[in-house]
Amino acid sequence: MTEEAEKSTHPEFAAEFDMLLARAGMSVPDDRKAGVLAGYAELRRLAQLLRTRRSPFDEPANIYDLTRISRD
Numbered sequence: 001m002t003e004e005a006e007k008s009t010h011p012e013f014a015a016e017f018d019m020l021l022a023r024a025g026m027s028v029p030d031d032r033k034a035g036v037l038a039g040y041a042e043l044r045r046l047a048q049l050l051r052t053r054r055s056p057f058d059e060p061a062n063i064y065d066l067t068r069i070s071r072d
Contacts, residue, residue, distance in 0.1 A: 010041040 010017075017040050021027065028036050 010037050013037065013041045013044060 014037060017037055
């Protein structure tokens with residue numbers, strides 16, 4: 001994938017990703033850069049889910065009724 005095609009896939013993260021790689025002194029092979037950039041974009045999306053408020057109904061607890069599973 002060419003650099004132009006790669007940046008058009010995730011343009012909002014391409015410049016930020018390049019800056020982070022440069023800051024860390026790292027490089028990604030050209031043939032893998034599109035996949036790594038897609039993974040970075042997905043990681044950013046999932047990180048935003050951690051920073052949102054959720055109600056108790058969004059993640060119900062696993063509560064068991066002991067009277068249903070215990071022996072009499």
